[in-house]
Amino acid sequence: MAQHGGTGLGPDGRDGRASEAERLLRAVLAADAGNEDAWLRLGGLALSDGRCRMAARCFARVMLLAPHRAQAMHNLAEALRVAGRKRQAAIAYTRALRLRPDYPKALAAFGLMLKEGGSGRDARRLVARSLVADPAYSAGWRNLGALVQERNQPDVVARLLRRAALSAPDDAATLAAYGVALCEVKDTGLALAALRRAAALAPDATSVQGNLAFGLMHAGDTEGSLRATRRLRRLDPMAPEADAQESLTWMMKGDFERAAGFVKRALALAPGHAGTLVNAALAFHSLGGAQGSVRWNKRALRLDAASPVARFNLSLALLQKGDFARGWALYEARWAMWGSAFPRHAPAWDGSPLNGRSILLVAEQGHGDTLHFVRYAELLAAQGGRVVLLVQPLLKRLLRNTPGVTAVYGFGEEPPACDVCAPMLSVPRLVGTRLETIPANIPYLRAEEGDGRAWRDRLAGERRLKVGLVWAGEPRKDDVKANSVDRRRSLTLSALAPLAAIPGVAFYSLQIGEAGAQAGAPPPGMALTDWTGDIRDFADTAAFIEQLDLVVTVDTSVCHLAGGLGKPVWVLSRFDACWRWLGHREDSPWYPTMRLFHQDEPGAWDAPIARLTSQLKEYAAVRDSQP
Template sequence: MAMAWDTALAAAAAAHEGGRLPEAEERLRALLRDLSAREPVRPVPVLLRLAGVLLDRGEAERAYAIADEAVAIEPANPLALNLRGSTLGMLGRKAEAEAAFRAAIGRDPALVEAQFNLGRLLAGQGRNGEAAVILRGVLELAPAAHPARRALSGALRDEGFFAEALVELDRVAAATGTTPELLNERGILLMMGGRSAEALAAFDAALAAQPDFVAPSFNRALPLLRLGDFTQGWPAYENRFRTDMVRPLPFTQPRWQGEPLQGRTIVLWGEQGHGDTLQFARYASLVAARGADVVLVGQTALVRLLHSVPGVRMAVAPGQAVGPHDLHAPLMSLPGLFGTEVATIPADIPYLAPDAEARARWAGRIPDRGRLRVGLVWAGDPRPHMPISNSTDRRRSLGLETLAPLFAVPGIDFVSLQFGRRGADRNGQPFARQILDPMGDVRDFADTAAIVEQLDLVITVDTAMAHLAGALGRPVWVLSRFDGCFRWLTDRDDSPWYPTMRLFRQTAPREWGSVVARVAAELATEAARIRILA
């Protein structure tokens, strides 16, 4: 009977590994039915194979039930614990999944699959440092575990170790052969490492090998735009609609392609973050200048402020009625439609202003003591549900304590402009009393704009506040991460998008100390100038 049992399981395993999942499941269930009359307990190897089949079919709930049964029968079985962890991970129960993987490793420290699964789980939660340690351990046990090396490259990348990540990725390519996917990943690492021309070559090589590969067709836009090649960059940027990064609004009217607009109504819509909407809302006035009636759709927190954009008749939030219209266009497609080059960026600043109610509400609430009034933002939106955006935010944001040298500069009144939970970072800091925090009373960006108008300077990481201050025409210093956004171009400390902006760039990944030191020195000069004028 044992031989027949083994033979049936082997046949099911062959179907599973051959990708014939329905057949594999049916064979396993038939085997379990046959064994149920003979065995008091269902055999764990059969249960584990069935759970694996169900997991591969995307049926995580059913897979979890089977894996859990296997663990109940053999609580110390590392294979069962590992598979239970995999099902829990697919169900989003990450803490339980981590515990299951660690239990499996505790039972069998050499179980490579459990260590690999744990490393990937940790990396998916942004715990890249921990993930890298685990994945290096996998490679010590199994140097040819190329998926683990590739995952290690990803963890190092997201933690800002771009050169190290590239080394690991190149080792994978050397061992397995170069593929379009690896070329695309290589392009991303080169771009993040500041090697834009090489990144473009890698993306183009990926497309040459696989012309219908969507990712590099979009990714190549980023080094092009960063290098100032807008002629090629903006058309390539349109490939974002072939990816899942943008969810178009449901319009039935045609999208504007640059045809005459006289007497027609067009809906312009923001498609990505708040900062993107603030930056590209400037194009509404150019659209209106062509004779169009312009309706602007932007994030709810921006709507009141967007009413101030010249040429906009009405601003609404997504889902609100836009009224009859003839055409629509996404905001970030407008630079391409207008043939924008670096030298022709429309920078008629300011193009935003708070309304009268916001100004009246905030009048006099930011004390003027004859000192330099400086707004601060030290962190962006973490977006924990968006892994790529979350890893970017970890590289662009910093701890408030990192800005400590700024608080040693005399003659400054600091104002927190920090949104969200990170505003509480000042609690317990020795310089907390030096920071006025009005954000608890802020309702939207119009309120924030009314505060910013009263400030002499805004110092911010690369988040929506940089665009708000720039669009208001206020002096703004942006602390830009090493792998800075394409819109800030390269090798310059100003921005053609915002004449009042200065960029303070990281010169090495993860290193903010020298950036803050430069800002502190410049801030001391500004504060001294104010004292002399006073």
């Protein structure tokens, strides 16, 4: 335990000042056993030290001496709550509020205890009453934020904790909670300012250091996060949150072996912590252990059955194993985990026969997910549905040609009134897709004839094997997890230098975004043409791909585009492969024309690139030998 001031520790191991205060209070009570203030202070000291039974006895004595004192009854309730005697605590809170109905501390504390018992609505009502009684009551705003947090409304939580921080600008715990809430709404600048101020106010507070480490990780400063975690460990070598946070940070850095080591330490220190079990599942899943991930997530759910993160992560592990029956159902936990509302533009479709009804399919997540799952439009049309799409604007023109689609609208446009609607990635569950019933009627994507003619004319004179290249994904710098995945799946063009030595191949850049600039300086000997300046949207990219012989890409939207077009597509996949590739399979039931080249270990691209180079050399030689 750290020393405070110059008093050191007393012989009982407690702060010397607290020991001296208790000695004086006991002396006062020896002389005057009816001194209610002395009993109240002695109970407060005992409660702060975790001696709940002694605290309860002191506060009960106050109530005998002064039954009108709401403060003493509230303190008694707190002691009983901390001791785990929730039923008696509820009685004491109720009596405190009879004595003083507008008592903010009692209202807020009673509300939090009710929340722990599952009475969320009553809890929020009580905490809201504490703020009506005292709008400047910082703990009330914090408690209300904690209650709203379980409803996955991060914007609301951040606003509530801002009020708490304004009411208590020098309270480190409140500032730290506010900083974490700002991380969740991706306001990293303000978040770090709040967290650093909290750490300056309470440099010895382990929880604050843990929050700072979390905030630095969210801001992408993984080295800063590791430094903060190590400070936390120096303050308390037995703090499980230090190991849990360090595990998360190493996962963001892509070092899953280290992450697994630290999460094991965290579990040894706190084996019953659901969040740490979820972290363990993530680490072992990333190391290729889908079965282990299932086991850890199930353990987390036994501790916290409502955890949307555990349910969602379990769904990914099950889907990767091909257990679609259970996986699709659990995948619905994404709405609660992301704190976003189910996209309701019409009544939710329940999977019943459409029989002429119109259905609005709403895109979600990335462009690749939309390209992957838009295949279900044809299946729904075959069931008698009139299918309308609401998708990302860059996909609008391409998806007009999708079989079964009646109309396509872009985000920001008002779609027509439909009978029912469904998020696109919920459709597999609603139609009961299993591994053996994946709809793979390829191609289901096609370019417009006019666009295709223009690209065909450009490439008419090329007799070599025409190969499109994509070497990087799309970074999302405001999303630490997505950005971490993007770093792990992305390459530089120079990493594909071995392809340059293959004779009879002409390469074409399909790389959009910042990484596309690398096409201006290809590896020596690589014949690379860059016409991406003429690509406006995915319809243009599709028309270009249709004129190529093969696409080589990392795991990004272009692999779904090429697969949906029915073009041969070879995918370089990171070690912790996306669930849809079903582990490290080399083929995909989603795309019959796809081949997958996985890393053999995290971060190691040389081996899959070498395998791809060898097979491309054979592919080009066979084609060259054909008349």
